[in-house]
Amino acid sequence: MPVGTQATVKGLSQRDLWEDLKAPIILANTYHLFLRPGHELIRDLGGLHKFMSWPGAILTDSGGFQVFSLSDLRRISEEGVTFQSHLDGDTHIFTPASTVDVQLALGSDIMMVLDECPPWPVSHEAARASMERTVRWAERAFSHYRPKIAESPTRHALFPIVQGSMFPDLRKECTERLLELDADGYAIGGLSVGEPRPFSMEMVEASEPLLPKDRPRYAMGVGMPDELPEYVARGIDMMDCVLPSRNARNGWLFTSEGKVVIKHAKHRADPGPLDPACSCYTCRNYSRAYLRHLFQAGEILFSSLATRHNLRRYLDIMGEIRQSILLGQFPEYLKTVRDKHAGTAEPA
Ligand SMILES: [Zn+2]
Numbered sequence: 001m002p003v004g005t006q007a008t009v010k011g012l013s014q015r016d017l018w019e020d021l022k023a024p025i026i027l028a029n030t031y032h033l034f035l036r037p038g039h040e041l042i043r044d045l046g047g048l049h050k051f052m053s054w055p056g057a058i059l060t061d062s063g064g065f066q067v068f069s070l071s072d073l074r075r076i077s078e079e080g081v082t083f084q085s086h087l088d089g090d091t092h093i094f095t096p097a098s099t100v101d102v103q104l105a106l107g108s109d110i111m112m113v114l115d116e117c118p119p120w121p122v123s124h125e126a127a128r129a130s131m132e133r134t135v136r137w138a139e140r141a142f143s144h145y146r147p148k149i150a151e152s153p154t155r156h157a158l159f160p161i162v163q164g165s166m167f168p169d170l171r172k173e174c175t176e177r178l179l180e181l182d183a184d185g186y187a188i189g190g191l192s193v194g195e196p197r198p199f200s201m202e203m204v205e206a207s208e209p210l211l212p213k214d215r216p217r218y219a220m221g222v223g224m225p226d227e228l229p230e231y232v233a234r235g236i237d238m239m240d241c242v243l244p245s246r247n248a249r250n251g252w253l254f255t256s257e258g259k260v261v262i263k264h265a266k267h268r269a270d271p272g273p274l275d276p277a278c279s280c281y282t283c284r285n286y287s288r289a290y291l292r293h294l295f296q297a298g299e300i301l302f303s304s305l306a307t308r309h310n311l312r313r314y315l316d317i318m319g320e321i322r323q324s325i326l327l328g329q330f331p332e333y334l335k336t337v338r339d340k341h342a343g344t345a346e347p348a
Contacts, residue, residue: 001059001240002311005029006036007052009311010245011303014054020281021311025057025109027240030102031066034092035085039105047107059240060108062099062161065189065221068117076116078133096137097144100158104148108156112187113141115161120193127165134163135177142181157184159218165190166199168206175207185216188236192221201230208235225254226341228317229334232325244314248306251295254313260288262306267292280312281305 002009002017004026009017017023028048033039042051048058067074067083074083080095096114103111115134118127138160145158160178164170178186188207191200204219211217218238219231231239244254253260255275260267262274270288282291282305294302324333 001025001027001238002314003027003029003240003242003245004052005242006032007042007048009307011249011300011307012311014052016304016308017311018055021308021315023056023311023315025059026054027059027061028052028106028108029063029066030060030099030106030112031063031070033060033106034063034102035087039102043105043107047105049107057109058106059110059238060103060106060112061220062103062112062114063094064099064112064115065117067094068119076133078136080114080137081116096141100141100145100148104152104156107154110157110159110185111145113138113158113160115163115189117163117190117193118165120166120190120195122165124167124170127167127170131164131170131174134161135174138178138181142183159183159185159187161187161189161220162207163190164203164206166195166203168202171203171206172210175210179210179212183215185218185238186211187218187220189220191219192223197227201234204231204234204236211235225313225317226337228314229321229330229337232321233330233334241314244310245307248310249303251302251306253306254310256313262288262292262295264292274309275313278309278312278316280309282309282312 002023005028007028009026017026033042042048045051064081067081070086074081080093080098082091082093084091094114099114100111114137116130118130142158149156160181160183162171162174162178164174188204191203200222208217216237217235219236220240222239222241223231224243228239251262253262253274256277257275260274267288272288273283274288274291275283286305291302291305320333321330324330
C-alpha cells in the first residue's frame with residue numbers, strides 16, 4: 001500500500017495512482033488528518049474518498065504510532081493517550097473509542113485499533129504491561145465499533161494489532177488474546193522501530209501460525225524490496241511503507257537490478273532508462289541523465305517521476321509474488337530473490 005500521509009501520496013495525483021499505477025488501496029494517517037484539516041471537516045465534505053477524490057480503498061492507522069513517534073509530552077493511561085500536537089502544541093486525547101470514531105468519520109475502509117507501540121529496546125516487564133494494555137484497548141475499540149457498524153450502511157473492517165516488542169512469547173500471547181475478537185483481519189505492529197531486521201521477521205514468525213488463514217494479515221510499516229517476498233513467505237498479505245515514496249524524493253531508486261542513487265556522477269551522461277525492465281511512465285520516457293539533472297536542479301518533476309517509478313517497482317514485486325503463487329512457483333521465486341540479494345547486498 002502506498003502511503004498517503006496527508007491524504008496525498010506526495011508528488012502524485014490520484015489519477016497517477018489509480019489509472020497509471022493501478023494501486024487498489026492506499027494508506028492515510030489518522031493522526032495527521034485528525035490534527036489538520038480535522039476529521040469532522042472531512043466527514044462534512046463527504047468523507048475521505050470524496051475529499052481526496054480517490055476511487056480505491058483506504059486503510060487508516062489509528063494514529064497511535066504517530067503519537068508515539070511525533071508528539072511531545074504524551075501521557076499514557078488506561079483511558080488512552082494524551083498528547084500535544086506537533087503542529088501547535090494543543091492537547092488532545094486518543095482513546096480506543098475516539099480513534100474508531102475518527103476513522104469512521106473519515107470513512108476508512110480498513111481501520112486500525114489504538115495500540116501502544118513501545119520503543120525498542122524495552123524490558124520484558126514493560127513490554128508485557130504495554131501488550132496487555134494494547135489487548136484491553138482492542139477489546140474496548142471493538143465493543144465501541146460493533147454496535148456502530150451494525151447501523152452503518154457502508155462496509156468497513158477493523159483490525160486489532162499484535163504487539164509485544166521483540167519478545168516471541170509476548171507476541172504469541174497477544175495474538176491468542178486478540179483472536180477472541182474474531183476480527184476481519186489482523187495487523188502486526190511495533191516493527192521498524194529501530195530493531196535489527198532479523199527481529200522483525202522473527203516477530204512475524206511468532207504470530208503467524210496462530211492467525212486465522214482466511215483473514216488478511218498486515219505487517220505494518222515494512223519493508224525493503226527484497227523483504228517483501230520474505231514477509232509473504234511468512235504468511236503476510238498486506239504491507240505499507242513510506243520507503244518507496246520517501247526514498248524516491250531523496251534520489252534513491254529501486255530497480256530490478258538493485259538500488260540506484262541518481263546523484264552519482266556515473267549517471268550524468270547516461271541516455272538509458274532508469275530500469276530497462278520497468279514499464280512505468282518514467283522509465284518509458286526519460287533517461288537517467290535527465291532524471292539526474294532534475295534531481296541536481298531540485299526540480300519538482302523529479303519527485304513525481306521518481307515516486308512513480310519506485311511505487312511501480314513495489315507494485316510490480318507484489319504482482320510477481322501473486323503470479324508466482326498462482327502458478328505454484330513461489331518457493332522458486334523466493335530463492336531467486338534471495339540469490340540476487342545475496343549477490344548485491346552491501347557489507348554492513
Ligand atoms: Zn520505472
